Amino acid sequence: MARQNFIGLVVSQGKMNKTVKVQVERKTFNRIINKEIMKRKNFLVHDESNVSREGDIVRIESCRPLSSRKSFAIAEIRKNKGSQFAQYDAIAKERVLAEENEKTMEFLNRRERIEKELSEGSDLIRDLAEIRKFAEGQIKEGEVIDEAKIQQLREKYGIKSWPPQAEVLELELESLREKVQSLKLTIDFVEPLLSLLLSDAKYQEKVNGALSNFSKKPVEELKPAVKKNILRKFLLTRSDVAKEIFSEELKFVSA
């Protein structure tokens, strides 16, 4: 006769050595309400190597009585969800600990730096005033200014010249000029080259080589339309590299 077999959920583990509690759900027919209802029963089950964890779904099989309440043993683990969760938990604990240590150190270092700056009375306005004083030569008599310190401050704020020359505002004209340039690039270089490269299969290898680093997916898996788009983007954004790679084809196009 075949042995008794059930499928159940491990509900308690780690409290007894080599034993787990498995809950089995069965349908029974209730004559009073004329309906099938779920009935649960807990079995103590032998687990020789202590592998199962809470939340696993297991198949249990009857065996000779191992103790007064134990006459089943785990036959197989159907779903090891419980052990997987335990593993995830352990990994997450380690990860969180490492991350928190790192971030706390970062925070403490930042705080130390800020405290030092505050105690020295150094902030942007005072520093810039000092740099200006030095640059414009407005030093009073008897005042000593440390040249190395000024250099340090300049490096801190990234000031190369005084007054600092940096583009603060993007002018409309400038952006228009850029647009025109990119359009010109597209018309003269990108579109003709693109149509040439896609027209013949002999350029296939060269194109694949160029796109191997650029596209996120492997080039062989790309659909033709997607590949065309990526190639266009490559030609537009990395025109210098593209001109080098496809120099022969460019000559052909211009001719």
Place this chain on the structure above:
Amino acid sequence: MFRNFIGLKVIQSPTLSRSFQTTAVAQSKKSILKIQSQERKEINQLRQRYIQEKKFNIDPVLGIANNPFLNRLEAEVREPTVMGLGYQKEQVDKLIHGAKEARNLEHFQREHLEAETLRNQEIVNRILNMKNRSEAEILKFKVDLARKEFQRFDGDTGSSEVQAAIATVRIHHLYQHIQQNKKDYQNTRILRMLIQKRQRILRYLKNDMPERYFYTINKLGLTDTIVNMEFNFDRRYMQNFKMFGDRVLIKESKSAREEERKQKRKEKKILKNKSLKELRSMKKALE
């Protein structure tokens, strides 16, 4: 009814009619064994109780105490250079410097201007400093920091872990508020709903992405038990976890008090036993 009893004749039970000396030796041995087994049972019950208590000893609202992530958020707010309304100190300084330079071009009173600029800077710093901002703004700042740590991609505001993290920050904030204003029943209700919402979100996340789920609960100082247990933010909780100190919030019935006293007496008696070192250490760990 009384009349019926009069006619009854008292029949003595056979055991009572026997003298004390006739009790069999075997019977006394049996009773000793019974007492011993009773003791063993009581010890086991106490151990089980301690195990259960340890499982549910963690605060289901605040999680494990001294969580490094939440502590760090609290410390970030108190930094001297943190500013409200989303301003950075560097930006503000640059703005003030720019204003000074602009004035510098008009007038040529540099000495006077320098002192005035520093004074202006001090004023702006004081107004914008997080120390002087509203509670709502502080909360907003903390929520934003928490969001940035849990986001899956830049600008992520809706993923489950972000929602859970934001809920946790808000829960801690509201908890403090309610501790100070214990009659604010409206906010108590909001907090109750928020706690259960967090549970719901995390339960969904466990089903959806278990790896992220365990990362999130560990970072927020929660446990799997807290997330999956049935919990209501009620007076029983407030009393057990001393939300309002030692204030008594629930009046127990006489029988319940008696039962508790009985259990305490029993526990004390069991713990006196010298061989039960393990149980004593378990109790110490609980406290």
